[in-house]
Amino acid sequence: MPAAFDPGLARARFPAFDSDTGRDWAFFENAGGAYVPRTVIDRLTRFMVEAKVQPGAPFPASALATAMMAEGTAAMAALVNAPPETLVLGADTSTNLHVLANALAPLFDPGDEIIVTNLDHEANITPWRRLTRVGAVIREWRFEPETAALDLAGLEALLTENTRLVCLPHASNITGSVCDAARAVRLAHEAGALAVVDGVSFAPHALVDLAALNADAYAFSAYKVFGPHVGVLAVRPELLGRLDNQNHMFLAGKGTLALNPGGPPHELTAALAGVTDYLEALDRDLGGPPDDAPRTRIERLFGLFEGHQTALTARLLAGLRAVPGVRVIGAPVAGPHRSPTVAFVHERLSSRAVAEAMQARKVAVRHGHFYAWRAVEALGLDVDDGIVRTSLVHTTTAEEVDRLLDALPGA
Ligand SMILES: Cc1ncc(COP(=O)(O)O)c(C=O)c1O
Structure with missing residues (x-):
């Protein structure tokens, strides 16, 4: 190498x-x-030519659609080290977080506190601030003007016995500052709160390891990670089971489908596997041993x-x-x-x-x-x-x- x-x-x-x-x-x-990369375009083209039908049926085009979509989901799961069945593939991150907030709403009681930052993209602020409608109280974790970064001491000062949720960016799309998200998640959990991390500005640049990060939900946008226009949301299984169904009534309890009204974008989901095809090919070009895990x-x-x-x-x-x-x-x-x-x-x-x-x-x-x-x-x-x-x-x-x-x- x-x-x-x-x-x-x-x-x-x-x-x-x-x-x-x-x-x-x-x-x-x-x-x-x-x-x-071309691999994304190739996957998209193949789906449109050979698999552009409703997935889930046994005939060849449908079976291929099912298989290609599963490969796309698995590719994103591999990228962030999360189980594929915990991923929501939605229109974009703004939509995914909006739906997640609606699904979490019934878990809040009046007086429960939610911590949001003033550094995030609004996608990770507005949906949470709107939960004042169920009585939640919003606390703002403000970034430090001198460093333009979030200081974890600021988070610690805001955590109380009433904190139920902490929302933060893994990296800012403006200041470029990277937050110690693993420590922030730990602090939130120690306080008995959930943690939602926006990884949109982090994931294109550094490897995400959700097994290590342990966030309750982690969002990123595949279209900024060299993929098609899809938003990816990983939700911890323990939380998935507690969320209010946002899909048709008969899909309640059906894992991530409950967080994906309308379902995933089919051809774009399939094309996601082109991202990992590309990474594997590049590693091979660079002389990486292909038998490595x-x-x-x-x-x-x-x-x-x-x-x-x-x-x-x-x-x-x-x-x-x-x-x-x-x-x-x-x-x-x-x-x-x-x-x-x-x-x-x-x-x-x-x-x-x-x-x-x-x-x-x-x-x-x-x-x-x-x-x-x-x-x-x-x-x-x-x-x-x-x-x-x-x-x-x-x-x-x-x-x-x-x-x-x-x-x-x-x-
Ligand atoms: C840090 C960050 N979070 C969230 C979003 C929203 O992502 P999407 O366009 O997928 O809704 C963006 C978009 O630019 C972003 O930069």
Whole structure:
């Protein structure tokens, strides 16, 4: 195995980089939605050609649909180290958390406390705040303005004997700060509360291990982890059995179906297996022993991804720090406390103006609050103009980072 990761090997497997819309662009909008490898497209195409019927019947097309969907679910389960039967595959994370909150609502009594942050994407705030309708009391765990990160001491100070639920982000989609989610989950459990973790901004960059994390529910968006537009929600079996059915009455007690009104998106579920097909093929390209256990192979690969992302994040941050008038949001140096989502503002220019100037140079970045509305407000920024956000993944190259820095107005 190489010590450093060559993103060229990965990019060769992503048709978008060589497409008419992607060819000349330096792509930094991964946190919005990542490109997909050819294996995902192949799975999707095969399903549409050979299996585009209702699954569950014995004839060949239906049997293939059943099998392909099971493979897609198993792929996501393998990615996050969770049993496949604990996964909900829904429209997206916003929908999954909304449904989960409705399913949890009957478990709350008036006066029960729910802790939410002001750092999360609104998908992990609004559904919980709405539970005031059943008498829940909301406590806000605010991030530290100096570090733009959540401090666990802040959580400890909020936990009381009435706390029933703690909701937090594994990584922020704005500040890039990574939360010690395992410790937060432990603290919640010690207080007798459930813990729901939003892993959307963490999962594309580092390996998720739900067996170790022990969260009661963990959400991520496959379409940001090089897959199709599906939201994945893993729910611990002990909790699944206690949730209020959100599906047709005859599906009560039918595992994750009770959390998936309308059921999973069929062809997209099938295409999810293309993500792990890709990871396995890449590991093979890199010389990884194919007989190793799947988890070993995936750990090895993500280790390389993380090293690559950290090196590029350091390069990007150093470049940004050198530009007069640019203020980096969140930690100014790379490391395990920081995911490769890097946001910044410019002292003299609006974020819109900066993003537009960079887009004119074929650098795909965006500006705004990215639905982390409360976080941007707490940072003291104009919420509508927001921040300029860049997001690096394992396919990002040093040359792209240099193009980004070069395209920055005032650089
Ligand atoms: C951190 C975070 N959580 C939740 C979401 C919502 O995900 P979805 O678009 O799948 O609803 C996003 C989307 O950008 C996000 O960045």
